[in-house]
Amino acid sequence: MPRFFVDTPLLASGEIALPSGAARHVQVLRLQPGDALTLFDGSGPEWQAEVTAMGRSEVRVRLLAAAQPQRELARAVTLAVVMPANDRMDFLVEKASELGAAALQPLVAERSVLRLAGERADKKRAHWQGVAVAAAEQSGRTVPMRVEPVMALGAWLAALPEPSGDEWRGLLSPRAAAPIAPFAQPQAIFLSGPEGGLSDTEEDAARTRGFAPVTLGPRILRADTAPLAVLSWLALA
Known part of the structure; x- marks a missing residue:
């Protein structure tokens, strides 16, 4: 069944006009009146709906019933990634959302290949948010991953606020001695470096903000592979 994100709140059953993107x-897809589809607005629920009218400028649907599926990770995970170059960032955003x-x-960071600022950074962020939403539509998520503004x-x-007891902070480092291990906190931030890795100064700065260095094993993973390996591990933990 087709599944679409809508950027307007879905509050109650009844007939609505779809926003332009979903329309x-x-x-x-050339859906016709009577065809079924699923809609979600990012707040948690998803709605079963059916097309009621198709036009060149407007598509109308009837919201039938809402459900609250549980498809999110058990923990709220933020990936803080020094952006990889070329199209690897698009891949990373898509798979992290999935x-x-x-x-x-x-x-x-110091060794970044991809450097963005100003209007270019804003446009890339909007593009990546679109990639994250499309991945949520495909994967069944009801709350798309949020892409934050680019920062140094x-x-x-x-x-960053001072570390709290509800949040675990991990620094993915090939120089770390301790392997990643299960943790109890309901929130986590994982910091991952660029192709050339973080500098010693940057790793030291991360440690002072509560990040524990951890390794993912004896192999050196690409900048777009390491964060995804962590998410895969968490999904199965």
């Missing part, structure tokens, strides 16, 4: 998807990350924080690593670390 375009319905038109491209695997259940709650948020993704794009960062720029140092500024992001400085802005």
